[in-house]
Amino acid sequence: MDHVRRLQRSPVARVKTPVTPFWILQRSPGSILLEQSLVEAATAIFKGRVDVASEILRRLSAVPKPMGYSEQKLMEYMLSALKSRVSPVDYPHPVAELFTEEHLSSFQSLYDLSPCFKLGCMAANLAIVEAASEQPSTNKLHVIDFDIGWEGRYLNPLILLYAASVHQAGNQSTLKITMVADSFNGEKRLRMIGDRLSELAAQVKVRLAFNIVRQKLSELSRKSLGCEPDEVLAVILAYKLHRMPDKSVSVENPREELLRRVKGLAPQVVTLVEQEMNGNTASFPMRVGEALAYYRTLLESFESEFLEDGSERGRAEEGLSRKLGSWVACKGRDQVERCEVFGEWRARMGMSGIELKPLGRHLAAMKALLHCWPLPWDPRFTVKEENGGFCFGWRGRTLTVASA
Template sequence: MERCAWPKNLSSSRKREIQELCGHNPKKLKDVFDAHSQTGDNPQQPLFADDLIVSVLRSFSNTQSLSSAAESYEVLQAPSNAFVSSEVSMGSESIRSPVFICSKESLMEAATVIYEGRADVASEILRRLSAMPNFMGNSEQKLMGYMLSALKSRVSPVDYPPPVAELLAEEHLLSVWSLYDMSPCFKLGFMAANNAILEAASEQPSTNKLHVIDFDIGWEGQYRNLLILFYVQSIPQAGSQSTLKITTLPDSFNSEERLKMIGDRLTELAAQMNVRLVFNIVRQKLSELSRDSLGCEPDEVLAVNLAFKLYRVPDKSVSTENPRDELLWRVKRLAPRVVTLVEQEMNGNTAPFTMRVGEALAYYGALLESIESTALWGKSEQVRAEEGLSRKLGNLVACEGRDRVERCEVFGKWRARMGMAGFELKPLGPHVAESMKAWLHCWPRTRDPRFTVKEENGGCSFGWRGRTLTVASSWC
């Protein structure tokens, strides 16, 4: 039997790669060959180097070259950076066998066959990946575990139900608040929105009344900060009490009871600063929104805050009613002085499945790593935030249609949506970016140079190691 024969399905370009490898680093190949030959089926007939490399390169083949039947997999191959070896003793003999750990490349391979409709092959890949050790110790391992679970839910939703209702539960809301508390990329996005709101108020000095409409108070901390900054900005107007009015609408994420509790806490804080706070909860259909129904007055500065709201509102890819664009049109008719928009920078709405998986790996990988670097809080707080991210990722990857609760988009798409609704961008400018950088350096563990803040295309972006995670912008 000739041990170095080329496989029939090996392309000429792949043959050249093998030959080039043999020429570029013969010593390294010889070392690998010598090690491998000690464990071959027949020690008296060592493998030729070309034959060994063919078997290695075969593991990098595109999934299309794999058999469509899962049973044809003798061993699940993964990229070389995922390879470790194990030794199993059987009597007097030791057998060395390949073991493969879960990697981004192997997960993308599984996503590809899922997209191609080869569920049996995907199930076998995921089964083998599930058998690999994953200690969930660092952010990279956690990411692999979250994505593996998401892909299993995609292939077998009955056996592994994807998170849908969980994203509307109290536990998830608390995990999202933990994320906003821990991640400067989210926290600074809220602060940039506050900056834009207060700047709009300062442009109308004839009044000391500010009215903010928020369709989803995603984080109480934003309004605590806004109250403090509003008080500081209003100090020069001695003798007249400033009024901050907040109007919000309950939804499936924020119940009326929860919003009332937030209002009570904010009212208590406002009293300490001698700021008059009016907190209104309005239960109303989107089609009924108007200045009158929301209690808008002619002598107040009107602002609408859409921080991390729109990505949870379905668009025309989900519903012919297109609630996302309708909300923007209704907001435009309110004629606010400013509209603030803060969103995650991720192409997770209409992107093809494999692209969505790759985007999720890149985005959540950066986010998990950034959280790991700023873990000032108790372990339970970090765990809660990470559990929320696992649900977000699982919903993004495993669900379609109305079951996909979260549909993030990149800033370029938000610009197009806002423009179609009649809004014009109010560039935040470099001064906002510099202000946010100053805030970033005020917190002990966020002085890490891997965090980035920059003015870009009229918005203010916040990221980690070159990957933008959130973008804040202002509109009128």
Template sequence: MERFTWPKNLSSRCKRTIQGLLHGQNPTKKLRHLFDTHSQTSNDTGQPLFTEDLIMGVLGSFSYTQSLSSSTQSDEVLQVPTNACVRSQASEGSESVKSHFQRSPVSILQRQPLMEAATAISEDRADVAWDILTRLSAMPNPVGNYSEQKLMVYMLSALKSRVSPVDNPPPVAELFTEDYLWWDLSLYEESPCFNLGFMAASRAILEAASEQPSTNKLHVIDFGISSEGQYRDLLYELSKRQAGNQSTLKITTLADSFDREERLRIVGDRLGELAATRRVRLVFNIVSQKLSELSRDSLGCEADEVLAVNLAFKLYRIPDESVCVENPRDELLRRVKGLAPRVVTLVEQEMNGNTAPFKVRVGEALAYYGALLESIESTMRWAPSKRARMEKGLSGKLRNTVACEGRERVERSEVFGKWRARMEMAGFELKPLGQHVAELLKATLRCNQGYTVKEENGGVCLGWGGRTLTVASAWRQTPLAPLAPLTPIFPPKKRYVMCYRRRWRWR
């Protein structure tokens, strides 16, 4: 049996109370009173947070177990791991953040009924799943961290929409509303796991421009501007690098059902004002075309400019072969290849949420959005209004991932390995971003502990608490292999020659 270590600054009274709780006693009220008294009278401001998390986590797990066992009519009993206490890792520096994230006994206990409901749904036992979800809805929120409570609420709503879409309409139409668009944009702008992905893409575009010093014109085709900050960063870097000749940044963006022309015009006006202060010439074009109409001429591409295509958080919302036979996702990549860009940047969420079975998809959503919600709580703790907007965007993403199928399921994230295979089949090869980009992003995250940045398999992985949440990568067209010399298929024709005996022979 694995032994645990008590935190050094935990009082003997707390230890006795928790030991009694682990041995089957029921001192819930005493433990709650003990925590309230401790929080009001303690003068030790340097006491770490994991002590409070330990008490509240144990309290929440047993309160949740008692309410679940009293409300169910089944003989099945949830088992609490014997090593349910959190280990003390205060001496391990930054690793304590990872242990704070991996509060697995409490998280598993709270999420286990949700996975049981997902299993029942996948086995076409809707009545069993509805009974589980009804019991969970009637229970008080589990005592624990704020992000775990939010995750439970979002997943409960998603599973209810899956079981009873008439009474609980799934989130489809709301994903195309103006409010949701702003919630989504706030998530991309404020969360380091997303906005640093845009920064990595900007560095790849700038490197491609520096590889062609004969021109100072940069043309970026963006299939949906998800972050205005990415182009603010580009304008700043171009203003620093221009020497003598004025740099020109041309941005061509495509308006669609997600990115409406009105919003894109507002973004263009703001970027124009910034470009004037940076002394960079900006050309901002908005086009509305079908995939079949995309070409260098229709997008205004010129021969003397560096062409880059930005696909940051775009491909995952385009249907693939699992949705329709037309496969718009691969069609877009073929059109992009036809533009002959110098670089293609790809930034996507690292989650297996497209073709995975339903039960696996629910588990992926719990793990992924649980980590993302916890990172937002840590970063935006003192900005509740911004955090609320970001959480609304996450709520729509999670609910659409779980509750919808077919064309109604817009959220179809993939892992980097699948994106890599798709890009290579489309005729692109990976252009490694390099360790220097990862080091630059690490320096930016110096004040945000808990986030991780690493260069892996040519991409830059951004994560929280040991889980990768976003991967940024750069691609270029696969060079054509040189043609082999042609070998004659038929032997050379023979001709008649006259020999010394005046006879014609083959030669």
């Protein structure tokens, strides 16, 4: 409450200032006080003092917010999420929206716009291609994708398989992609992805087989997925596990069940790409603080890419607001977003019998790709190898980690 009163008395809160250009981004005192007040509201909720939290949020909603575009967006998202946590009837949770085609489209926009998200999948692709190259007796690669799938994820394997086939006296390489879907939603979009990939495969002379399989976790097996003994088998788990319930909310523990099933497929390589956030087992106030730090960094990184607002950025930001809403506003089974830090993922994979394969030898290649990003390169985007994974971030904060 003290933070709110100081903010309302502060001259910073009464003066309208222009948006700070991305090259001199600095946090204003007003924004710092706002974040402290938001964490205070989260603490009050955590302690069961809903009346106190409601009063803090009411005051914060009335406070002018003279800050940069990214800070303004973050405050709006977090205020909305906390209001939904306090009063879900008046401010409904965004649970259903996280499973819509619109949300999948927004995450596609985020994937396309952010080097940290896209390069994470490209790093995973390097591990898949390397696994294929370690099996010179076959030119067949089978990729099983347990997420929604984007055609851009397979661009590198297609091109590199073509390059490999050139060195095999012209033998045509075969790429089989199996999408494992858990519902009938999005079939049209997946079919469109398959059509575009088929066109690309034809251009680079790679034989492509694209399949969509709908199965329960308990039904997954090499036979049901069409795995053959003479092919290199790779599994993609990109931004998938954090959307699955674990033992904290489900006796069945679908997350661990999936990892056991993946292990049972005996793949040559499993790739994991996830956001680097501690948003599952942490206390509620810590989760809010983590969300503020993570999404502030991510939104600030957008400032280096876009001098003006665009529809693509708008879609990405709408998706981020829903993700943050799930992380903060929801609890129990309603909390769809359950992000972990890389150390936790590494431990969970190890307990399932899946051992880490360090990617450090590809670090130079990933740095080169970062420098070749389609938009003007910004040195504040970083890539480093740490504990066997590739960490992609902005100004020292890791946003995504890719591992194999």
